Amino acid sequence: MRLYTQSMLQDYLDCPRRFQLRYVQNLNWPAPRSTPIIAQEEHEEAGARFHRLVQQYYLGLPQTAIERLASTPDLLRWWKNFLESPYRPPHPFPGARRFTEALLSFPVHAEARLVARFDLVQMDSDGHVLIVDWKTSRKRPHPFSLLQRMQTRLYRFLLVAAGQSWRNGEAIVPSQVEMLYWFAEYPQDPIRFSYSQEEYQRDSEWFPRLIQEIENATVFPATDEERLCRYCAYRSYCARGVRAGSWEEMDEETEAASVFDVNFEQVAEIAF
Numbered sequence: 001m002r003l004y005t006q007s008m009l010q011d012y013l014d015c016p017r018r019f020q021l022r023y024v025q026n027l028n029w030p031a032p033r034s035t036p037i038i039a040q041e042e043h044e045e046a047g048a049r050f051h052r053l054v055q056q057y058y059l060g061l062p063q064t065a066i067e068r069l070a071s072t073p074d075l076l077r078w079w080k081n082f083l084e085s086p087y088r089p090p091h092p093f094p095g096a097r098r099f100t101e102a103l104l105s106f107p108v109h110a111e112a113r114l115v116a117r118f119d120l121v122q123m124d125s126d127g128h129v130l131i132v133d134w135k136t137s138r139k140r141p142h143p144f145s146l147l148q149r150m151q152t153r154l155y156r157f158l159l160v161a162a163g164q165s166w167r168n169g170e171a172i173v174p175s176q177v178e179m180l181y182w183f184a185e186y187p188q189d190p191i192r193f194s195y196s197q198e199e200y201q202r203d204s205e206w207f208p209r210l211i212q213e214i215e216n217a218t219v220f221p222a223t224d225e226e227r228l229c230r231y232c233a234y235r236s237y238c239a240r241g242v243r244a245g246s247w248e249e250m251d252e253e254t255e256a257a258s259v260f261d262v263n264f265e266q267v268a269e270i271a272f
């Protein structure tokens with residue numbers, strides 16, 4: 001059984017060669033993605049810890065106990081932003097069912113499944129389904145670019161295609177689904193996306209076609225967009241530069257879309 005996550009599909013769409021090096025040849029992180037490495041790694045680690053704090057909050061641990069774990073200035077600021085944000089789903093919330101750090105998958109065919117790990121899914125008693133994704137990137141991406149990302153497309157699609165198992169078998173219709181990206185540095189400015197029957201129909205046809213294309217591929221060309229190589233760990237395999245791009249100069253799309261999700265999704269990834 002092969003599992004496909006949004007990171008894998010995004011890699012394939014961004015650069016088929018990156019997909020080949022990472023998932024077909026299993027070459028993992030041969031070079032730093034950006035410099036300085038320590039600042040980037042510390043930020044990633046803080047992002048992972050913030051996700052754990054929020055998960056503990058929704059599991060019902062006391063706020064004071066969680067706050068004691070917010071041990072760095074970034075974490076403490078994000079945690080306070082989280083508590084004060086009007087866009088944070090309140091807890092407890094009678095009538096809502098919640099799933100945190102939960103995996104959902106859907107078979108594309110007998111040998112392949114789409115899979116996603118959700119930060120938070122809230123099912124309200126009125127049928128509304130809210131997907132929340134916490135982002136700790138320093139910059140806020142443009143909504144249009146986020147709408148194009150595989151995460152936005154796959155998460156909404158998976159919820160409709162397979163989420164009935166989280167609602168006692170009751171089907172979820174696309175218009176009930178909303179996805180909210182909440183930014184720890186921009187707590188008053190989340191980005192929200194609805195979903196429609198037309199988009200679901202489009203995705204129902206598009207994802208199986210994409211998987212088929214990947215599984216039939218015999219050549220994996222390098223991207224023509226060389227800007228993507230600046231922050232790619234495989235530069236040395238492609239003669240696309242030796243030096244990593246500057247973390248300080250990383251644009252919002254690159255950072256918000258790739259830096260943190262990779263770590264959280266690796267649990268679900270397997271070799272191709």
Ligand code: SF4
Nearest residue numbers: 015018222229232238
């Ligand atoms: S360095 Fe560029 S061409 Fe090579 S895998 Fe990375 S993105 Fe693709």
